[in-house]
Amino acid sequence: DGGITQSPKYLFRKEGQNVTLSCEQNLNHDAMYWYRQDPGQGLRLIYYSQIVNDFQKGDIAEGYSVSREKKESFPLTVTSAQKNPTAFYLCASSPREGASTEAFFGQGTRLTVV
Amino acid sequence: AQSVAQPEDQVNVAEGNPLTVKCTYSVSGNPYLFWYVQYPNRGLQFLLKYITGDNLVKGSYGFEAEFNKSQTSFHLKKPSALVSDSALYFCAVRDINQAGTALIFGKGTTLSVSS
Numbered sequence: 001d002g003g004i005t006q007s008p009k010y011l012f013r014k015e016g017q018n019v020t021l022s023c024e025q026n027l028n029h030d031a032m033y034w035y036r037q038d039p040g041q042g043l044r045l046i047y048y049s050q051i052v053n054d055f056q057k058g059d060i061a062e063g064y065s066v067s068r069e070k071k072e073s074f075p076l077t078v079t080s081a082q083k084n085p086t087a088f089y090l091c092a093s094s095p096r097e098g099a100s101t102e103a104f105f106g107q108g109t110r111l112t113v114v
Numbered sequence: 115a116q117s118v119a120q121p122e123d124q125v126n127v128a129e130g131n132p133l134t135v136k137c138t139y140s141v142s143g144n145p146y147l148f149w150y151v152q153y154p155n156r157g158l159q160f161l162l163k164y165i166t167g168d169n170l171v172k173g174s175y176g177f178e179a180e181f182n183k184s185q186t187s188f189h190l191k192k193p194s195a196l197v198s199d200s201a202l203y204f205c206a207v208r209d210i211n212q213a214g215t216a217l218i219f220g221k222g223t224t225l226s227v228s229s
Contacts, residue, residue: 042204042219090158105159
């Protein structure tokens with residue numbers, strides 16, 4: 001089965017802790033993306049990567065970090081600098097060539113600060 | 115800069131009636147346009163897209179969308195709504211000259227279909 005796997009589905013973080021959200025794809029896509037979803041605000045782009053070992057900040061990158069050491073993997077770390085991390089996080093991927101190709105999404109990780 | 119507007123936070127329709135979910139966009143060049151649906155606590159599912167050609171695009175689950183370049187709109191439609199269509203719908207855009215870049219999404223419209 002080809003697709004995008006996000007884990008865990010639910011994650012709880014204490015104040016001041018860093019946490020890492022996993023995103024793995026077996027679609028052979030070059031480009032991968034992280035979005036944050038809050039009620040009434042739609043999807044906001046955190047980071048994206050068009051190729052291994054390269055990534056760019058999105059609109060709300062502050063308090064987050066990423067790495068892209070392998071084509072299949074694009075983990076997102078929510079650092080203690082992110083003041084309001086409670087949200088639903090979505091990972092997506094698409095081929096790098098061809099702007100007409102849709103993005104494919106994982107099932108999301110819901111992060112809650114406790 | 116690219117942007118998408120979904121002017122209605124919620125659309126309510128009765129089962130069997132036609133539905134329309136509105137979307138307008140802004141890009142510097144020509145657009146590729148997409149519609150996605152999201153069920154609670156799930157990822158986004160692709161419904162349909164406009165690339166070029168016929169302005170009326172047909173997609174999954176009986177949905178269709180009409181591209182109107184002069185009005186910069188891409189409204190989602192369905193002739194007869196089902197209760198199971200109740201979900202959150204997102205419109206997205208990408209400039210045709212920006213392959214590999216992220217889709218830009220609207221804020222979403224909640225569709226509620228009553229029986």
